[in-house]
Amino acid sequence: MTRTLVIIPALNEEATLPDVLRDLATHAPECDVLVVDDGSRDATAEVARAGGAYVVSLPFNMGVGTALRTGFRYAVRNRYDRVVQTDADGQHDPSQISVLLGELDAGNDLVIGSRFLAGDGHYHVEASRGFALSLLNLLTVLLMGRSIHDSTSGFRGFSRPLVEQFGTTYPREFLSDTVEALLMASYGGFRIAEVPVKMRVRAGGEPSHKSLRLYYHYLRLLIVMGLTASLRGRRSTRRLSQ
Amino acid sequence: MNSTLQVLTTLVTLTFLGVIVRMVRARQMRAKYSFLWMLVGAVFLVFSIVPGLLDKTARAAGILYAPALLFLGATLLLLFIAVHFSWELSRIEERSRTLTEELALAIARIEQLERGGVTHASSSHEVAARDADPKLRAPLRR
Numbered sequence: 001m002t003r004t005l006v007i008i009p010a011l012n013e014e015a016t017l018p019d020v021l022r023d024l025a026t027h028a029p030e031c032d033v034l035v036v037d038d039g040s041r042d043a044t045a046e047v048a049r050a051g052g053a054y055v056v057s058l059p060f061n062m063g064v065g066t067a068l069r070t071g072f073r074y075a076v077r078n079r080y081d082r083v084v085q086t087d088a089d090g091q092h093d094p095s096q097i098s099v100l101l102g103e104l105d106a107g108n109d110l111v112i113g114s115r116f117l118a119g120d121g122h123y124h125v126e127a128s129r130g131f132a133l134s135l136l137n138l139l140t141v142l143l144m145g146r147s148i149h150d151s152t153s154g155f156r157g158f159s160r161p162l163v164e165q166f167g168t169t170y171p172r173e174f175l176s177d178t179v180e181a182l183l184m185a186s187y188g189g190f191r192i193a194e195v196p197v198k199m200r201v202r203a204g205g206e207p208s209h210k211s212l213r214l215y216y217h218y219l220r221l222l223i224v225m226g227l228t229a230s231l232r233g234r235r236s237t238r239r240l241s242q
Numbered sequence: 243m244n245s246t247l248q249v250l251t252t253l254v255t256l257t258f259l260g261v262i263v264r265m266v267r268a269r270q271m272r273a274k275y276s277f278l279w280m281l282v283g284a285v286f287l288v289f290s291i292v293p294g295l296l297d298k299t300a301r302a303a304g305i306l307y308a309p310a311l312l313f314l315g316a317t318l319l320l321l322f323i324a325v326h327f328s329w330e331l332s333r334i335e336e337r338s339r340t341l342t343e344e345l346a347l348a349i350a351r352i353e354q355l356e357r358g359g360v361t362h363a364s365s366s367h368e369v370a371a372r373d374a375d376p377k378l379r380a381p382l383r384r
Contacts, residue, residue: 036346054350056347056350057349058343058346059345062339062342066339066343069343070346073343073347074347
């Protein structure tokens, strides 16, 4: 039997978590759920346990990347065949998990649930964020040779081989945890797919970062990507010469 | 006049070296870090004891104003040390991140066992298989 673990990184999400867990139980009853409590100061862990999820609590706030890597390690040790990452604030619709799993079954290693491929245009973003996202899209075209429309999406499916890889190498910084991870998967030769999923408006909680810090993170990501890309060029030539 | 300065700088350098050695002996500083500072102290000691050495060295290096050599050396040294510490800090941060994750996972597993709940990899042969598989063991290094 294929075992699936849904990982939910959660920071102070006691308000929205019960509904998310109830939805998961309804729409994805075959999946186990792991809430990684990222140093919450509210009752996130208790609420998660009451909702029937496994809980791992980090002693202090480490960021989504670290919370997720903890979940990957959990998945590897407990022999799950695949992992789904979803948010604790209810913007990801659990009924769409089957879409991600279907793509994993089709042989993909990383499946990105995209807000933008849906085509019905129901999901609008503000101009500045839209610009940033097109920049990231361009980045994926340049570095991966293909377009990923929603590279910051936190609604993803991971195959077992990729989970093992990410259990040691998953990036910790904001934005890197989505975009850089995507490129790492691409460089590692993993198969990547992007599928349209229906998303909801956030049920609660704040978007994770505000303007100035966001710009810093975009800049940092660009620099890191530039460095990684040049390194990758060297590595691939070395491999060819062997 | 010159000898007064000589005595003063020599004393300061010796005190500096003494503090370093004491810290290493009290295990408050690891030996690997102390070597660098001892080297710095030794160089300063030589320049303190031998008058005119700094001027001669500067002239040999084509530097007209001798103290500039001192500043140049100090700047380069501090730059090197700062970069080294950034590297060391990155390594330590990554290790503490891994430890934090492992600690959280271990606590979760202990709690599950205490509750009498069956953990996923609960039977002894599964745990043994897990420990034998290098991919499943805690990867402490990247």
